[in-house]
Amino acid sequence: MKGRISAYDVAEKAGVSQSTVSRVLNNYPHIKESTKQKVLVAIEELGFTRDEIARSLASSKTRTIGLIVGDITNPFFAESAKVIIGKAQEMNYDVILCNTNHSEENLEKYIQTLKGKRVDGIIIASANKDNKRIKELYDQGFPIVLYNSILKHQKANYIAVNNYKGAKLAVEHLYRLNHRQIGYIAGPSKYITTHLRNEGYKAALQEFGIDWNDRFIYEKEFSYHEVYQFTKKLLDEPNRPTCFFAASDQMALAVLDAAASKNIKVPEELSVVGFDDIDLAQNCYIGLTTITQPKEKMAKLALETLISLIEKKDDAESPIQIVLEPRLIERNTTSYYLG
Amino acid sequence: MKGRISAYDVAEKAGVSQSTVSRVLNNYPHIKESTKQKVLVAIEELGFTRDEIARSLASSKTRTIGLIVGDITNPFFAESAKVIIGKAQEMNYDVILCNTNHSEENLEKYIQTLKGKRVDGIIIASANKDNKRIKELYDQGFPIVLYNSILKHQKANYIAVNNYKGAKLAVEHLYRLNHRQIGYIAGPSKYITTHLRNEGYKAALQEFGIDWNDRFIYEKEFSYHEVYQFTKKLLDEPNRPTCFFAASDQMALAVLDAAASKNIKVPEELSVVGFDDIDLAQNCYIGLTTITQPKEKMAKLALETLISLIEKKDDAESPIQIVLEPRLIERNTTSYYLG
DNA sequence: CTGTTAGCGCTTTCAT
DNA sequence: ATGAAAGCGCTAACAG
Numbered sequence: 001m002k003g004r005i006s007a008y009d010v011a012e013k014a015g016v017s018q019s020t021v022s023r024v025l026n027n028y029p030h031i032k033e034s035t036k037q038k039v040l041v042a043i044e045e046l047g048f049t050r051d052e053i054a055r056s057l058a059s060s061k062t063r064t065i066g067l068i069v070g071d072i073t074n075p076f077f078a079e080s081a082k083v084i085i086g087k088a089q090e091m092n093y094d095v096i097l098c099n100t101n102h103s104e105e106n107l108e109k110y111i112q113t114l115k116g117k118r119v120d121g122i123i124i125a126s127a128n129k130d131n132k133r134i135k136e137l138y139d140q141g142f143p144i145v146l147y148n149s150i151l152k153h154q155k156a157n158y159i160a161v162n163n164y165k166g167a168k169l170a171v172e173h174l175y176r177l178n179h180r181q182i183g184y185i186a187g188p189s190k191y192i193t194t195h196l197r198n199e200g201y202k203a204a205l206q207e208f209g210i211d212w213n214d215r216f217i218y219e220k221e222f223s224y225h226e227v228y229q230f231t232k233k234l235l236d237e238p239n240r241p242t243c244f245f246a247a248s249d250q251m252a253l254a255v256l257d258a259a260a261s262k263n264i265k266v267p268e269e270l271s272v273v274g275f276d277d278i279d280l281a282q283n284c285y286i287g288l289t290t291i292t293q294p295k296e297k298m299a300k301l302a303l304e305t306l307i308s309l310i311e312k313k314d315d316a317e318s319p320i321q322i323v324l325e326p327r328l329i330e331r332n333t334t335s336y337y338l339g
Numbered sequence: 340m341k342g343r344i345s346a347y348d349v350a351e352k353a354g355v356s357q358s359t360v361s362r363v364l365n366n367y368p369h370i371k372e373s374t375k376q377k378v379l380v381a382i383e384e385l386g387f388t389r390d391e392i393a394r395s396l397a398s399s400k401t402r403t404i405g406l407i408v409g410d411i412t413n414p415f416f417a418e419s420a421k422v423i424i425g426k427a428q429e430m431n432y433d434v435i436l437c438n439t440n441h442s443e444e445n446l447e448k449y450i451q452t453l454k455g456k457r458v459d460g461i462i463i464a465s466a467n468k469d470n471k472r473i474k475e476l477y478d479q480g481f482p483i484v485l486y487n488s489i490l491k492h493q494k495a496n497y498i499a500v501n502n503y504k505g506a507k508l509a510v511e512h513l514y515r516l517n518h519r520q521i522g523y524i525a526g527p528s529k530y531i532t533t534h535l536r537n538e539g540y541k542a543a544l545q546e547f548g549i550d551w552n553d554r555f556i557y558e559k560e561f562s563y564h565e566v567y568q569f570t571k572k573l574l575d576e577p578n579r580p581t582c583f584f585a586a587s588d589q590m591a592l593a594v595l596d597a598a599a600s601k602n603i604k605v606p607e608e609l610s611v612v613g614f615d616d617i618d619l620a621q622n623c624y625i626g627l628t629t630i631t632q633p634k635e636k637m638a639k640l641a642l643e644t645l646i647s648l649i650e651k652k653d654d655a656e657s658p659i660q661i662v663l664e665p666r667l668i669e670r671n672t673t674s675y676y677l678g
Numbered sequence: 679c680t681g682t683t684a685g686c687g688c689t690t691t692c693a694t
Numbered sequence: 695a696t697g698a699a700a701g702c703g704c705t706a707a708c709a710g
Contacts, residue, residue, distance in 0.1 A: 017697045022689065030695055052455045054687035056392045057702050064435065064456070072420070073618070078417045082410070085438045089445070094452060096403065097436040099424045105376065106428070110693055115434060117389045117403070224618075253622060259624035278411070279563075281594060284599035286624070345703055356681045369679055396686045442702065479701035 011241045025050055025107065044092045056118065065306060066114035068098040068107060070126030070191070074250045075293070077125060080147065083299040091307055093120070095328035101224050104128045104190065111137065118170065121306045123147050129192050143309040147302045148293075149192040150323065157309065157320045159302045159303035163193055166326035167200025170208075170273045170291055172327050175208050178337040179271060183216045183234060183241030185227055185251040195267035197247045207229065214242050222252050231258035235270075242337050243271035249278045249290055256286075258334070267335035277329060287332030294324060344385045357650060374382075395457065404645060405453040407437040407446060409465030409530075410561065414617035415634070416464060419486065422638040423462065430646055432459070439635045441561050443529065447472045454481070460645045462486050468531050481654025482648040486641045487632075488531040489662065495657045496648065498641045500632035502532055505665030509584045509612045509630055512667050514547050517676040518610060519643035522555045522573060522580030524566055524590045536614065555580050563593050570597035574609075581676050584609035588617045588629055595625075595672070606674035607627045618667060626671030633663060659668055 007025070011018040014311050016035055017127060023031055025281075026037045056062045067084060068079040081097065096119065100106040104186060107126070110134045114122055121143030137144045138155045146158035174182055184201050186196040198219075205212060213238075218230045227246075234240055235258065247251035251276030259270050266272055277292035305320050346364070350357040357375055363378045368624055381387075393646040395401045406423055408416040420436065425602050427434050435458065439445040446465070450472045453461055460482030466473060476483045477494045484658045485497035513521055525541050537558075545553060556578075566585075573579055574597065585591035591613030598609050605611055613620060616631035 004687085018688085019690080020696060023696085026689085028695095031624070032695060033695080048453070049455055051396075051687050052452075053392060053395050053457045054702090057390075057396050057704085058687080059700075064393065072411070072424070073414070073421050075414070075417075075419050078412050078414075081436070082412050082438055084689075085411070085436060086440065089448075094435050094437070094456065096433050096434075097406075097420070097424060099421055101425065109428075112388070113391075116388055117433065118390065118392045190706080253619070253624070256624040257622040260626075266624075280592070280619075283596040285592070285595040285605075287599075290686040296495065333684080343703085349702080357703090358682080359680060362680080365705085371679060374680080390703050393686090394705075396688085397703080397705040399686075399705095479688095581704085 002183060005046045005049070007048070007050065009073065010039065010042045010046055010048050013046060014038040028213060034099070059326045060118070061290050062118050062120055063092060063096040064096060064117075064119050065310075066096050066098060066122040067329055068100060068110055068114075068122065069123045072097065074100050074248065075280060076248065076250070076276040079279060079295055080299045083296055087300055087303040091303075093307070100126060100304060102126070102188075104131065107131065107327045108133045109115045110125050115142070117274055120310045123302055124149065127151065127192050128190050129195055133260045144304060145302050145306045145309065145320070146192075146296065150196070150317055150321075151192065155319055157305055158192075159298050159320075159322045159324075161298070161307065161326045163196035163326070164203070165293040166275060166293070167197040167245070167247070168204040169326060169328045170275065171201055171204035171208075171277045173212075173273060173289070173330070174243050174245060174271060175204075175335065177243075177271060177334060178339070179243040180242045180337075181213075181239070181243070182209060182210065182326070183231075183244040185244060185246040186219045187222050187251065188220065194247050195323070201245065214234040220253070222248075224250070227251050227254040228258050231255050232262065235259065235262055235264060241270075243334070244273070248275035249276040249281055249288060252288055252290070252333075253280075256288075258277075267296070271337070273328075273334055273336040276339050281329075281331070289334040290329055291326045292329050293326055298324065344387045344543065344670040345352055345388070346389065349378065349381045349385055349387050352385060353377040354602050358375070358444065374636035387678070394413065397581045399457070402431055403433045403435060403456075403458050403461055404649075405437060405449070405458045407439060407449055407453075407461065407463045407465060409439055409441045409587040411436065411438050413587065414619060415587065415589070418618060418634055419464060422582050422635055422643045426639055426642040430642075432646070441465070441527075442468065443467045443606055444532045447604055450476065459649045460484075462510075462641055462645055463488070466490065466531050467529050477612055481647060482643045484641050484648065484659070485531075486637065489535070489660075497534075497661075498637050498644065498659075498661045500637070500665045501544070501664070502535035502661045503539040505614060505630040505632070506545040506584070506629055507538040507616065507665045508665060510547075512628070512669070513582050513584060513610060513612060514543070515550075516610065516673060517678070518582040518584075519549060519676075520578070520580045520582070521549070521556070522570075522583040523557070524570070524583060524585040524594060525556055525558045526561050526586045526590065527559065533586050548676050561587075561590070565591070566590050566593040570594050571601065574598065574601055574603060580605065580609075582612070582673070584612045584614075586625060588613035588615040588620055591627055591629070591672075592619075595627075606672050610673040611678070612667075612673060620668075620670070628670045628673040630665045631668050632665055637663065 274290040281288035438450040613629035620627035
């Protein structure tokens with residue numbers, strides 16, 4: 001670990017100047033082939049690798065980006081992270097993964113440290129509604145794209161599905177299956193995404209003339225355990241929901257868990273629809289009816305958008321704001337309610 | 340983005356030298372309270388935040404570590420990553436997440452770039468057997484700990500479960516349930532971890548005097564789809580396995596998927612045992628019988644070990660090599676075979 | 679207690 | 695086509 005070999009050592013060994021070494025490392029066009037070879041040989045013999053930190057300081061580019069998610073344990077985020085990281089590697093970027101555990105304080109702390117570490121850009125997959133730090137980033141022209149979220153800001157870049165519509169699709173499906181007592185695992189409306197899904201749920205209810213029932217709705221933090229408990233308790237009530245819509249597949253899994261623990265058969269005695277279409281949802285052993293979003297495409301787009309933001313010279317361009325259409329996929333957790 | 344405010348600007352505004360600014364930033368003990376305040380005020384007014392890249396270059400510490408996993412989509416890795424990242428944040432470290440997609444080439448590429456970016460240390464959760472780059476790191480005294488893997492090297496640090504024994508426990512359980520035709524989803528033995536599990540499976544078979552049947556064993560890459568296809572095909576054979584042991588819960592899920600797609604009832608017509616005890620395994624809707632490892636504890640230990648390796652002055656200490664005991668948890672995917 | 683100074687290992691003009 | 699030299703924004707002796 002002592003006495004790192006620097007570009008100077010290479011230069012000395014090759015009998016050239018350090019700047020020439022730098023030039024061959026950066027593939028400059030006009031270098032005499034013979035000196036290039038000398039340098040390459042010296043690099044090889046010394047086992048030299050360049051110091052990216054020094055490079056970053058000098059060039060003010062780090063070739064690393066930040067990815068902020070609420071919970072990497074949620075398959076939707078893990079599956080998205082996988083394609084983002086993979087695509088980033090292809091383009092020679094590394095990613096610092098930030099897991100906020102759904103705490104807004106952590107979100108802000110992470111934004112702070114990421115900026116301190118001079119990342120070239122940030123993808124935020126769990127964006128809190130009206131967060132000042134996020135807006136600041138936009139105002140400063142810092143490269144940032146929202147994934148799975150929408151922000152009303154003229155400079156905002158985002159890739160998302162129409163969450164409002166997705167939620168409506170879910171409720172609509174349940175309604176068509178003759179369900180009128182529709183439980184809802186909402187999650188906190190502090191997130192843009194869940195907020196929109198909540199609005200969609202409400203709108204659908206209203207449209208179908210179904211009364212709003214506070215007792216049927218879970219609006220607290222995303223906590224598997226708490227959702228599990230909530231569902232279990234609700235399922236004990238005489239006038240219980242005949243079905244549940246969960247604002248994420250992970251929460252739908254908690255509902256299934258609770259139902260199974262009480263020996264309530266799905267879908268015969270309880271219908272469940274999720275949101276996200278995680279890989280597990282299509283596992284035949286589970287077969288979760290859910291709202292799908294084109295994760296792979298979205299994640300790819302998010303990364304590409306961020307990189308073009310980073311590398312584009314002219315930032316005079318219009319922001320990239322993409323909203324894709326959700327779709328309901330019917331599988332084995334929903335069925336007609338016989339009354 | 341132009342004209343960053345540097346510590347010099349702060350110094351000027353506060354009427355002190357730049358090194359004094361550096362001192363208050365680093366909480367040096369002997370600073371006059373009044374000058375400290377002046378500096379703090381100037382920092383506040385200018386909205387200064389220090390450049391961690393420059394800091395890293397000067398101090399040769401980056402306060403970022405690398406975490407290498409084979410597939411972040413595998414809940415075992417996601418759950419481990421969550422605690423590692425959380426613990427790291429507590430200790431003021433960030434983590435660059437590297438997803439190799441189970442390619443050894445990627446593993447080596449990532450080790451290379453992580454070293455280039457001068458991370459303070461690396462946790463490898465998917466270590467290839469006999470990999471030269473990994474051994475090099477140890478030889479160089481680079482801080483590195485293996486998670487869920489064991490390496491025979493006197494300087495190696497690792498935290499793992501006894502994988503050999505875990506596999507034996509699984510087969511033993513199946514044998515006690517009167518199963519004699521035991522299918523095995525092994526995964527590639529290029530990984531230390533899977534290699535050890537494979538050895539355990541073999542040993543158990545031998546112990547019980549069961550003949551080795553190549554057709555019952557999947558030893559190729561970790562690919563959900565391929566495992567699914569393999570299982571489906573095998574299940575069609577007249578003399579099919581009456582049960583499966585999968586070297587990871589994720590692969591067990593693929594087996595369940597395949598079984599469900601053929602309407603084969605679990606556990607009545609097929610028993611399945613996994614390995615890892617991912618959170619989903621204890622979901623009542625699934626209830627996967629599996630081999631448990633204390634993930635949380637292991638991940639915490641791995642991170643702490645790495646940090647102490649990084650921050651310890653004397654590296655003369657003996658390596659940290661921890662092997663924990665696995666345990667079988669019986670749930671709903673295994674039952675007695677009636678012949 | 680605080681200022682001065684020399685790096686850390688590169689990139690990037692500016693000359694030649 | 696290549697060398698010299700000035701940073702990038704800090705840390706860390708060394709003085710005083």
